[in-house]
Amino acid sequence: MPIQKTATIWHNGKLIPWENATIHVMSHVIHYGSSVFEGIRCYAQPHGAAAIFRLPEHMQRMLDSARIYRMELPFTLDELCAAVVDVVENNGVAPCYIRPIALRGYGEIGVSPKGSPIEVYIANFPWGKYIAGHGGADVCISSWNRLAPNTMPSLAKAGGNYMNSQLIHMEAEINGYAEGIALDVNGLLSEGSGENVFVVRNGVIYTPPLSNSALSGITRDSVLTIARHLGLTVTEQSIPREMLYIADEVFFTGTAAEVSPIRSVDRILVGDGNPGEITRQIADEYLGIANGLRPDRFGWLTPVKVNNRETVTA
Numbered sequence: 001m002p003i004q005k006t007a008t009i010w011h012n013g014k015l016i017p018w019e020n021a022t023i024h025v026m027s028h029v030i031h032y033g034s035s036v037f038e039g040i041r042c043y044a045q046p047h048g049a050a051a052i053f054r055l056p057e058h059m060q061r062m063l064d065s066a067r068i069y070r071m072e073l074p075f076t077l078d079e080l081c082a083a084v085v086d087v088v089e090n091n092g093v094a095p096c097y098i099r100p101i102a103l104r105g106y107g108e109i110g111v112s113p114k115g116s117p118i119e120v121y122i123a124n125f126p127w128g129k130y131i132a133g134h135g136g137a138d139v140c141i142s143s144w145n146r147l148a149p150n151t152m153p154s155l156a157k158a159g160g161n162y163m164n165s166q167l168i169h170m171e172a173e174i175n176g177y178a179e180g181i182a183l184d185v186n187g188l189l190s191e192g193s194g195e196n197v198f199v200v201r202n203g204v205i206y207t208p209p210l211s212n213s214a215l216s217g218i219t220r221d222s223v224l225t226i227a228r229h230l231g232l233t234v235t236e237q238s239i240p241r242e243m244l245y246i247a248d249e250v251f252f253t254g255t256a257a258e259v260s261p262i263r264s265v266d267r268i269l270v271g272d273g274n275p276g277e278i279t280r281q282i283a284d285e286y287l288g289i290a291n292g293l294r295p296d297r298f299g300w301l302t303p304v305k306v307n308n309r310e311t312v313t314a
């Protein structure tokens, strides 16, 4: 989907016109993938209000990603959260997707990032449903593995990691699937190109631990919290590939994907091919909280004052 531009982008503490948020082709990030970023959703709330979902957790993850890559961001967690609220309120677009990014800019050439300044940008724009497929997505196991430990750190949400994600996603798309799921370097279930994966069998919910090269998804954490709150049994444990073929339910989680049921894996139907009861229960609670239709019992919403100035077509 083409990006729907908004009026301004936050850059290093100031709001600048969308068109001016450009970088030089010789910037370090262009050549060496040196960026860390976030994806956050802002949801419409009843009576014309809007709220950002788990804003501090996302910005803390961006600080963590930066720390892993020895990038010193010149902003605190509170300043970054305030900046996100600032850009969303100024652009007057909600619901929306928010993309903060910190990158190594224009300075010196060479792999060493020393001498390339850190630039922080925050953009927001309308973005609708991410995972294609009505009533569940048809997915495949990728021939590409997820990042092996000690190669690229999976806990950092870094731009460079998404070269691997692109291989997984393109292969799936070319072969007629909505998305690909990658195994880790040992052949155990890891994650989708941009989502965490959950499996339900005999009433128990399983998801791979972070040591299977999965990103520490904020939605993954929300789903684990919701499942425990609903009294469901959840376990983080290594999962063999074939568990997907005999599962009662499989679903993706992610900020973009939200809670998305999976209908088939490698053309093998998941259960009877319809979204399962546990997936539905969790999705209802997740979207209920995000959209302000159920109590914000875990304190996940940051209210924003948005008077929609732009038409949202997502």
Ligand SMILES: Cc1ncc(COP(=O)(O)O)c(C=O)c1O
Residues within 6 Å of the ligand: 039, 165, 191, 192, 193, 194, 195, 196, 214, 215, 216, 217, 218, 219, 220, 253, 254, 255, 256
């Ligand atoms: C590789 C990968 N795994 C998992 C996720 C889900 O993370 P979150 O729920 O924080 O959006 C994402 C999306 O950010 C991702 O890109």
